[in-house]
Amino acid sequence: MAAAIRQLSSFIPSSLVKQRARSARTHGRSSTTPPSGPGAAAAPFGSTPAADAGEWTSRLAGLPRREVTCALDCTSGWYSVNRWSGVAVSDLLGALPAGTSSVLVSSHTGYSRRFDVSDLDQLLLATHLDGVPLTSGNGAPARLVVPGRRGFWWVKWVSSIEPSDRPGWWQLPFPL
Numbered sequence: 001m002a003a004a005i006r007q008l009s010s011f012i013p014s015s016l017v018k019q020r021a022r023s024a025r026t027h028g029r030s031s032t033t034p035p036s037g038p039g040a041a042a043a044p045f046g047s048t049p050a051a052d053a054g055e056w057t058s059r060l061a062g063l064p065r066r067e068v069t070c071a072l073d074c075t076s077g078w079y080s081v082n083r084w085s086g087v088a089v090s091d092l093l094g095a096l097p098a099g100t101s102s103v104l105v106s107s108h109t110g111y112s113r114r115f116d117v118s119d120l121d122q123l124l125l126a127t128h129l130d131g132v133p134l135t136s137g138n139g140a141p142a143r144l145v146v147p148g149r150r151g152f153w154w155v156k157w158v159s160s161i162e163p164s165d166r167p168g169w170w171q172l173p174f175p176l
Helices: 002-009 014-026 054-060 089-093 117-122
Strands: 065-073 079-088 102-107 112-116 124-129 143-145 158-164
Touching (some): 054 124, 079 089, 089 102, 089 117, 089 124, 089 158, 102 117, 112 117
Antiparallel strands (some): 065 079, 079 124, 102 158
16 A cells, blocks of 8 residues: 555655645544645635625624534545534525526635525525634635535635526536
């Protein structure tokens, strides 16, 4: 096994190999965890967007809070089981306009994912992770939590959630 790892590591920059080994030791619930904690990652080009927490605070005030414990299964090979809390997207949107087939969840980074209206009850707009307010690295001030789906569905730094008449499948199957 060690020989196979040495062979593979010749194709991977040593900084990544060392980071992966350190991460695997630091979080008991995950196969490997990024250095900033569960679900934390930078936006494209290595930075995190500066999003105003006030934009969601006022919109979520008075709505019922929901909590869910689920696994964030990232496409890079690690996973983490955590407790997320926030507001159900269905509660946030309320009654949808006639003809709505999907909702488009967009990030401050420009990234977005589309969901069929039948999925709305499963979607959580999270503001807390394990009882603590989200950090910027975890998608603060609001992050979409989608239990049962891979990490690329979990939109970070949510900027908008918009009803749409397009079908839920109207997007590329994987982010590019």
